[in-house]
Amino acid sequence: MNDNQSLNLLDRALGLDQQSRPWLLSGRVVLVEDCVESTASFVLHHLIKRSLCLNSSNVIVFVAFANPFSHYDRVLRKLGCNLVTQRDNNRFFFFDMLMLQCPDGDEGKSEVGLVLLYEKIRKTISVLPEDKKSHVTVMIDNISLMEVAANGASDYVLDFLHYCHALTSEFGCSLVTLNHEDIYSNTETPTFILQMEYLADILIKAEPLATGLAADVHGQLTVLNKATSHALGSSRNKVYNFHFKVKENSVEYFYPGSRG
Amino acid sequence: MAETICRTLRDGGLEGEHAPALAIKDSVASSFGLDVFSHVLTQLSNYILAGKSQSRGLVVVAFRRSPSFYVNLLKERGIDVNHKWIRILDCYTDPLGWKELLNVKELSQEASTLSSICRDVRDLDKLYSSIIELGKGLIGQEKGRFSVAIDLVSKMLRHAPISSVAILLSNLRSHDQVSSIFWLLHSDLHEVRVSAVLEYLSSMVASIEPIIATTIGKKGDLENLSWLEQNFRKGKFHVRFKRRNGRVRVMCEELHAELSGINFTSVSSEDGIINQRLIPKVQFNLQLSEKEQTERAKVVLPFEHQGNGKPIQIYDGRRSISDNKNEETLVSTGILQTDEDTGKGEIIYFRDSDDEMPDSDEDPDDDLDI
Amino acid sequence: MATIKPRLSSFSRNLSVVPSPQTLGLKCGPNGTTFVSSGIPDLDKILGGGFPLGSLVMVMEDAEAPHHMLLLRNFMSQGLVHNQPLLYASPSKDPRSFLGTLPSPTASKDDKSRHSDSEQDKGLRIAWQYKKYMGELHQNSYSNKDDKQVFCNDFDLRKPLERHYFSAQRVDCVGIQDSTNLVVLRDHCATFLAQFSRTEGSSSCAGRIAIQSLCAPQCEHSKMEWDMLSFIKSLKGKLRSSNAVAVITFPASLLSLSSSKRWQHMADTLLSVGAIPDEDKEMAKLLSGYQDMVGLLNVHKVARLNTQVPVILEATTFSIKLLKRRFLALECLNQAPVDGSSGSSYGTSGSCSGSSKTLDF
Numbered sequence: 001m002n003d004n005q006s007l008n009l010l011d012r013a014l015g016l017d018q019q020s021r022p023w024l025l026s027g028r029v030v031l032v033e034d035c036v037e038s039t040a041s042f043v044l045h046h047l048i049k050r051s052l053c054l055n056s057s058n059v060i061v062f063v064a065f066a067n068p069f070s071h072y073d074r075v076l077r078k079l080g081c082n083l084v085t086q087r088d089n090n091r092f093f094f095f096d097m098l099m100l101q102c103p104d105g106d107e108g109k110s111e112v113g114l115v116l117l118y119e120k121i122r123k124t125i126s127v128l129p130e131d132k133k134s135h136v137t138v139m140i141d142n143i144s145l146m147e148v149a150a151n152g153a154s155d156y157v158l159d160f161l162h163y164c165h166a167l168t169s170e171f172g173c174s175l176v177t178l179n180h181e182d183i184y185s186n187t188e189t190p191t192f193i194l195q196m197e198y199l200a201d202i203l204i205k206a207e208p209l210a211t212g213l214a215a216d217v218h219g220q221l222t223v224l225n226k227a228t229s230h231a232l233g234s235s236r237n238k239v240y241n242f243h244f245k246v247k248e249n250s251v252e253y254f255y256p257g258s259r260g
Numbered sequence: 261m262a263e264t265i266c267r268t269l270r271d272g273g274l275e276g277e278h279a280p281a282l283a284i285k286d287s288v289a290s291s292f293g294l295d296v297f298s299h300v301l302t303q304l305s306n307y308i309l310a311g312k313s314q315s316r317g318l319v320v321v322a323f324r325r326s327p328s329f330y331v332n333l334l335k336e337r338g339i340d341v342n343h344k345w346i347r348i349l350d351c352y353t354d355p356l357g358w359k360e361l362l363n364v365k366e367l368s369q370e371a372s373t374l375s376s377i378c379r380d381v382r383d384l385d386k387l388y389s390s391i392i393e394l395g396k397g398l399i400g401q402e403k404g405r406f407s408v409a410i411d412l413v414s415k416m417l418r419h420a421p422i423s424s425v426a427i428l429l430s431n432l433r434s435h436d437q438v439s440s441i442f443w444l445l446h447s448d449l450h451e452v453r454v455s456a457v458l459e460y461l462s463s464m465v466a467s468i469e470p471i472i473a474t475t476i477g478k479k480g481d482l483e484n485l486s487w488l489e490q491n492f493r494k495g496k497f498h499v500r501f502k503r504r505n506g507r508v509r510v511m512c513e514e515l516h517a518e519l520s521g522i523n524f525t526s527v528s529s530e531d532g533i534i535n536q537r538l539i540p541k542v543q544f545n546l547q548l549s550e551k552e553q554t555e556r557a558k559v560v561l562p563f564e565h566q567g568n569g570k571p572i573q574i575y576d577g578r579r580s581i582s583d584n585k586n587e588e589t590l591v592s593t594g595i596l597q598t599d600e601d602t603g604k605g606e607i608i609y610f611r612d613s614d615d616e617m618p619d620s621d622e623d624p625d626d627d628l629d630i
Numbered sequence: 631m632a633t634i635k636p637r638l639s640s641f642s643r644n645l646s647v648v649p650s651p652q653t654l655g656l657k658c659g660p661n662g663t664t665f666v667s668s669g670i671p672d673l674d675k676i677l678g679g680g681f682p683l684g685s686l687v688m689v690m691e692d693a694e695a696p697h698h699m700l701l702l703r704n705f706m707s708q709g710l711v712h713n714q715p716l717l718y719a720s721p722s723k724d725p726r727s728f729l730g731t732l733p734s735p736t737a738s739k740d741d742k743s744r745h746s747d748s749e750q751d752k753g754l755r756i757a758w759q760y761k762k763y764m765g766e767l768h769q770n771s772y773s774n775k776d777d778k779q780v781f782c783n784d785f786d787l788r789k790p791l792e793r794h795y796f797s798a799q800r801v802d803c804v805g806i807q808d809s810t811n812l813v814v815l816r817d818h819c820a821t822f823l824a825q826f827s828r829t830e831g832s833s834s835c836a837g838r839i840a841i842q843s844l845c846a847p848q849c850e851h852s853k854m855e856w857d858m859l860s861f862i863k864s865l866k867g868k869l870r871s872s873n874a875v876a877v878i879t880f881p882a883s884l885l886s887l888s889s890s891k892r893w894q895h896m897a898d899t900l901l902s903v904g905a906i907p908d909e910d911k912e913m914a915k916l917l918s919g920y921q922d923m924v925g926l927l928n929v930h931k932v933a934r935l936n937t938q939v940p941v942i943l944e945a946t947t948f949s950i951k952l953l954k955r956r957f958l959a960l961e962c963l964n965q966a967p968v969d970g971s972s973g974s975s976y977g978t979s980g981s982c983s984g985s986s987k988t989l990d991f
Contacts, residue, residue, distance in 0.1 A: 036894045036930065042938045065863075068870050074661060074936040098867035101860050119362045144892060148863045152856035158418065159356055166353055169326040180895050186887035191449050197288050198446055215942050222485075224492060236517045239489040246939050 009253035010046060013223035013240040014202060016054075025051075025174040026134055029165060031200035033193070035182035038219035040206035042246045044141055045072070047176055049081045052091060057135045060086075061093045061124055063117070065145035069094050078248045093124050100149045110153040114160040121164070125171055134172035138164060142178040143196070154192050165199055181205065201226050209243070217243045221253070261499060261511045262296075262524045265464055266303040268501070272314030272405060272439035279433045282442035283462035285455065290470040290495040292515060294324065294411070295522040297444045301330070301409055302337050302521070304440075308345055308407070315407040315439035316345065317398030319391055323351045323415035324444075327375035337521075341374070347394040348375040355381040355419070382419045384428050395437060405439035408432055413458065414446045422454045429461050462502075469496045471514070493517055497524060655712030656683075656836060657781050661936035666714065666836055666875055667782035669704030672960035674782050676948070677932055678941060681875045681899065683836055684828070685933040686866045688897035690882035691843065695905035697925040697950055698879040700958055702840055704785050705877050707732045709838035710795040711783055717802045717822040719815055720842035721849050725803040728842075732791040735783035736957075786956045806841075810850045812861045815841070819865055819876075826873040839865075839876035847884060855889050862896050898933035903950070917963060922951040927960055 007017050014025065030047075034040035051058045064072070072094075073083045086092035095117075102113040125136050140146065147157050164175050177196070184193035197203060203224040209217060223240040245252045265282055273279040282300065286293030301320070307313040320330055327348040334341050354360060357379040378390060395406040410416070416425055432438050447455050447467075459465050470491040494516050501509040516523045657665040657679060665680035674680045681687055691698045709716050710732070718725055804818045819839060826837045844862075845852045852858075862878070869876055882890045882902070894900055904926035907913065914920040927948045932941035948960040 036891065036900070039940070045938055071870075071936055075938050078937075098870065099864065101864055115358050115361065118358060122362075122364070144895065145863060148856065148859045148892070151860060155418070159358075162355070162415075163358055166326070169329065170353075180891065183888050183891040183895065186891060194288050194446070194449055198291060198449075213942050215944075218940055218942065222488070224488075236519050237492045239485065239492050241485050241488075248937065248939055251938075 008251075009240070009242050009255075010043070010204075010221065010223070010244075010251075011050065013204075013221075013225060013238075013242075015225060016050065025137065025176075025202075026172050027168050028174050028201040029168060029199050030174065030176040030202045030204065031196050032176065032178045032204045032206070033181035034178070034206040035180060035208075037208040037213065038206045040178065040204065040221075041066075041141070042244075042251050043204055043206070043221075044139060044176065044178055045075055045079060046251060047137070048072075048076060048083075048092075048139070049079050051137050052081055052086055055135065057132050059091050059093070059128060059132050059136045061095070061121055061136060061138045063095045063097055063121070063138070063140045065097045065100070065149060066141045068096060068098060079250065090128075095120065097146075097149065102150050102153075107151070107153050107156070110150040111156045111159075114150060114156050118160055118163050122167060125167065125173060136171060136173035138167065138173055138175050140164075140175075140177045142180065144180050144183055158192070158195055161196065161199065206244075216245060218245050220244070220256075261513045261526075262299065262466075262497065262515075263303075264501070264511070265466060265499060266300055266307070268464060269300070269304055269407065269440040269442060270307040270313040270315075272407075278463070279435075279438045280440045280464065281429070281433055281462040282440075282464045282466060283458050284442065284444045284466045284468070285447045286444070286468040286495075287446065287448040287470075290468050290491055291446075292468050292495050292517060292522065293444045293446065295517060296466065296468060296497070296515070297409070297411055297442075298333055299522045300442055302334065302339065304407060304409075304442075305334055305339050305346070309339065313407075313439070314405055316404040317395065317406040318346050319349060319394045319398070319406055319408050320346065321349045321351060321387075321391060321408065321410040322375075323355070323381070323410070324412040326350070326352050331374065343374050345398065346374060347398055349387075349390055349394055350375045350377040351381050351387075351415070353377055354379050355415075381416065384416075384420050384424045388428050388431060391432065392435065392437075399437065405437050407439050408441040410441075410443040412446070413443045414449050417450060417454065422450075422457055426457055426461060429458075433461070464502065465500045467498045467500075468515070469498060471495055496527075655709075655714055655781065663935050664836075664873070665781075666712075666838070667708050668701070669706075669708030669782065669785060670701070670958050670960065671782045671784065672948075672958075673701075673927075676929060676943065676960065677899065680782070681877075682933050682935050683873045683875055684870050685875060685898035685935060686862070686869055686896065687875065687877045687899040687901070687933075688893065689877065689879040690894075690900070690902035691879050692903050692905045692925070693881055693883050695903070695925050697903035697905070697927070699842075700787075700924075700950065701901070701903070701927075702842055702877060702879060703732050703787075704958060705838065706840050707734070707785055707791050707795075708783060709836075710791065710800065711735055712836075713800075714835070715800050715802075715822070715825070715837045716796075717804070717818060717837070717839045718842075719804040719806050719818070719840070721805070721807040721846045723805060723807065725805050726801075729796045729801065729803075730790060732796070733785035733787045734789040734791045735780075736786045736789075784957055787952065787958065788956045806844070806851070807846075807849050811854060811857045812851050816861055816864065820868065823868045823872045823874055828871050828873050835873065837872070837874040839874060841876065841878045844878050844880045845885060846881060852884070855886070859889070859892055859896075862893065866896060866898075894930070897931060898935065900929075900931035902928045902930060904928065917949070919949065919951065919961065922953070923949045924952050925950045926963075 011017060014030075016025075025047075032040050032043045048060055048062070051060055062072070069083070076083050083092050083094075087094060097117075100113065100117075102110040121138060125133060125138075128136065143157065143161075146160075147154050150157055161177070167173055168175050179193065179196060181193055184190040203222075205222045205224075206219055207222070208219050213219070220241060220243050223238075225238050225240070226236070242253050242255050244254075268280050269282060271280075284293055284296050284300070286296075301318075304313065305318060308315060308318055320327075322330060327350050330348060331341050334346075354377060360379050376390065376394060378387060381387060391408060395408070398406050413425065429441070429443075432441050443458075445455065445458055471494045472487045472490055494514060497513045497515045499511045499513075501511070503509055512527050513524045514527055516525065655666055657667075659665045659679050659682055663682040663684070665674075665682055667674050667680045668677070689698045689701055706716055706718060706729075718728070720728060722728065802818060802822060804815055806812065806815050809815060822837060822839065826835060843849075845858055865876060880893065882893070885893065906923055906925055910920075917923070927950050929943060929946045929948070932943070934940060945962045947963050949963055951959045951961060953959050
């Protein structure tokens with residue numbers, strides 16, 4: 001994919017139009033939230049594509065709890081990105097966590113499982129060549145399944161996320177996680193999702209429209225971007241809201257009432 | 261007003277008094293807590309370096325951000341960072357000892373001369389002694405005091421119960437070498453009791469609230485979007501000072517998030533609404549209508565005019581011998597003394613100054629050390 | 631992708647069909663997926679072909695009506711009729727006895743059988759009874775002839791499935807009431823799915839798992855929120871690499887809101903069934919065909935394997951009807967026109983009204 005490909009609304013909301021080298025999301029933590037009615041996996045797919053196609057030094061460490069490699073491979077291929085090639089070139093590391101299940105009855109084992117996962121991620125990044133170390137994006141799909149794998153030891157999952165956060169300051173990598181907001185908002189104390197929201201620099205939330213689902217508009221995205229002072233020319237704390245329609249080869253983003 | 265907070269922290273505590281403690285509270289709807297913390301940190305650092313503060317050094321207990329973040333933050337704001345006046349207790353890099361467990365070699369960082377790593381944040385006794393040790397290291401052999409800044413008590417509370425945290429904070433406050441202390445808390449992560457405990461332990465509470473109160477869980481539409489935008493850029497900054505005289509001073513400002521940091525401005529509107537909320541709802545009518553106000557102005561205060569033709573005298577701080585003899589004070593019963601009772605005694609009242617309003621709130625006992 | 635499109639019946643969609651006889655009961659779907667039938671022709675159409683292999687279908691039960699059983703029975707029967715091995719689990723002490731209630735396919739030589747007049751019905755009935763005494767050979771040939779190229783059968787709920795279909799080799803039954811942490815069920819699933827593990831290019835045999843009323847309160851495991859979730863997660867993980875489909879029904883109202891959402895997110899295809907009030911005059915006036923309505927079906931999510939595009943349906947709420955009290959049909963909800971004519975079935979109607987404005991389903 002050429003760099004001249006036009007950036008869409010989501011890219012602008014993320015500030016990707018400001019600077020493409022180095023990967024602008026370096027050191028940032030992105031939280032993607034969705035719900036049963038509107039899933040936001042397409043945001044992850046988009047970020048994978050942008051990351052791998054914008055800059056040849058970018059690397060992705062993908063921790064998958066939701067789908068096997070074949071699923072992402074097929075999806076990204078339609079978006080114009082060949083994950084098999086990227087994987088062979090050590091630019092796309094895929095950790096298949098579908099069968100990870102910490103043995104129950106002993107919370108300590110859940111902690112150990114997560115510590116080992118952290119080690120795996122850390123090691124993968126630390127052995128990369130210097131020019132790629134700061135261009136890593138760690139992606140987790142998704143956190144609610146990680147909690148299930150840890151047998152509900154949500155505290156350890158939060159600890160794990162803290163250590164991943166520490167990776168962003170140690171290596172300058174970025175962290176992108178997906179979580180289902182409606183699981184937590186239905187409880188009296190949605191602390192888990194709030195903890196994640198506090199950690200995030202950028203929050204991308206997918207929701208259905210107030211009028212429900214339609215063939216032309218699949219939902220709306222709200223992006224809350226706490227731009228840091230490192231971003232050139234951007235002002236602090238911007239909010240974006242626009243509609244989206246997901247297609248096989250791309251996603252259309254547009255403001256309500258306009259298309260294109 | 262944010263300046264007042266920083267000045268209070270700068271001035272520190274008196275001998276035998278608990279160190280002033282600032283609790284910064286925010287919530288997800290208006291999450292400027294870290295920015296306000298950075299602001300206070302910067303201001304206090306400036307005072308320390310300029311030698312204007314009671315404390316000679318600062319110990320930062322970093323849970324939420326790395327030591328190098330703080331070093332860079334201060335450098336960006338033109339503050340010379342060196343180990344003579346600042347130490348960082350690093351509870352961010354390896355709070356649970358996972359890295360130690362995995363035998364990970366730490367990369368050497370610039371901040372490492374300033375920072376000391378804590379690998380078990382669950383042990384609050386050890387944490388307390390580490391803070392004190394770092395502080396004493398700053399002060400050295402001489403007598404002196406240091407300030408403590410804890411960037412996120414919410415993270416501390418993830419690994420320790422509120423009772424232990426309360427012990428740590430109150431021990432810090434009462435340590436004779438601690439000049440002042442401030443911390444940040446995300447109030448919506450905790451039960452109400454936890455917030456209440458931390459407010460109890462503080463002498464100033466700064467709450468950051470959304471500029472527009474909205475209900476959570478609504479679907480986005482244009483109106484809600486603009487609220488979201490406003491709340492994302494601005495917030496309300498309420499401060500409650502517990503003063504030495506036992507009164508509470510309440511102040512309010514607006515804060516704006518800018519690239520360079522946080523700016524405080526005075527509240528644009530709706531002051532009255534804030535004051536209204538402070539007055540508890542009672543059966544009595546505490547407000548005065550205009551007519552009532554003019555009537556009140558007409559009332560002659562009982563001690564100013566005895567009706568004896570003498571002019572109003574203003575106390576200038578010196579008493580003449582002759583006046584002493586005449587001076588007697590009687591407890592007012594609220595009844596205007598009339599000529600009939602002059603046999604008993606009289607109340608001679610001198611106002612402190614001419615511009616002192618009757619019923620002033622200014623309390624001469626303001627600086628009383630209780 | 632093969633583009634041969636033989637029109638099997640007026641109810642089929644323009645999806646390519648693999649013509650090979652070995653792949654009976656399988657149909658190619660988009661993005662490299664393969665469909666198996668749900669056993670309900672209307673549901674297959676609504677879902678765009680059927681249930682894709684490797685997916686997890688979850689049905690939220692309604693505490694007031696057992697409509698999920700209708701879906702489950704047809705699903706199970708369809709698999710057996712297509713020679714697809716079945717693993718069935720339920721809280722019952724004797725799950726195997728449930729098999730006796732599975733419906734049998736009707737003679738499909740007349741694929742408008744559900745609309746045929748009563749005389750033909752009578753004729754069929756006699757023939758069926760006669761067949762009973764004809765011996766296995768005839769039964770086999772009869773059923774083979776009928777099933778040969780039918781992806782989805784019409785099941786007659788009044789006629790039980792012939793016993794030979796659920797011989798022990800093909801059906802494994804597991805009781806889940808006493809299993810504390812679902813270990814037994816997990817093991818059965820693992821062994822079962824190992825038979826269908828997917829290797830490149832092979833799709834000769836498919837399996838079906840039907841789990842009834844997971845988290846039912848009489849079960850030991852119903853108290854263990856995370857055990858159930860980890861079971862579903864591990865089942866889903868194994869399904870992804872198998873040529874099998876699992877249908878799980880569960881009483882969603884008995885889970886906490888947060889847990890229920892977790893379950894819903896785990897599903898690839900998410901359906902829910904609902905009860906309707908009995909003898910409701912208001913509803914009878916508002917909805918056409920109320921008399922034949924048994925309940926409601928809602929489609930919340932449709933499986934999207936190997937793709938990021940969501941499936942947006944024109945309508946998501948359907949009425950469950952029993953035509954002639956024997957055949958399951960799903961119809962869009964239509965408000966009754968003034969003259970009170972009956973509603974139209976999904977496959978033949980032009981456009982359906984999404985839902986009525988005054989009624990809240």
